[in-house]
Amino acid sequence: MISNLYSLPTEGAEVRQFCGGNLQGEHESCVQFAQIPGAETAYVLTDSKPEGAGKELRFDEAELDSFVLGYAAERGLKL
Template sequence: MHHDAENASPQRGYTGEEYPMNDNLYTLPVENIETTNFCGGPCTEGCVDVAAIPGAADAFVVRDSKPEGAGRELRFTAAELDDFALGWVKSRDLTA
């Protein structure tokens, strides 16, 4: 993903220079990591699992813990997740 002044985050004003993706987060191993589960519904179905990626500074893996989502994941820098979280809270008129 490439960020420049035109693509700066509307929530935080980040640009590519502030959080460059020099390494591909998907090349880092995440087997057997302990995740935190955020459950917003019937927790028997599972929800969103999040964990820091070992050996990477400010990098995270996000997984769907429902059986249909098994094996699927997304990886983000802390800045990217912060931007998402702030944007989500704002767009949903939530308070944190």
């Protein structure tokens, strides 16, 4: 586990977007996701909406896996 994910630089991260909310509004809502360069098990999540600009959440692989599995189970989604 990385002790301070927020100390890692994110320059050069290859960002992927997962969109689908607010399709009728001025700004489509997207979650932006990237692996933090140089850290194989560290990830950063951001929000594409103007209100979320500059804010981010960082997780290690175990934390992100736990969230995804828990969210899918609560929603009754199959992985």
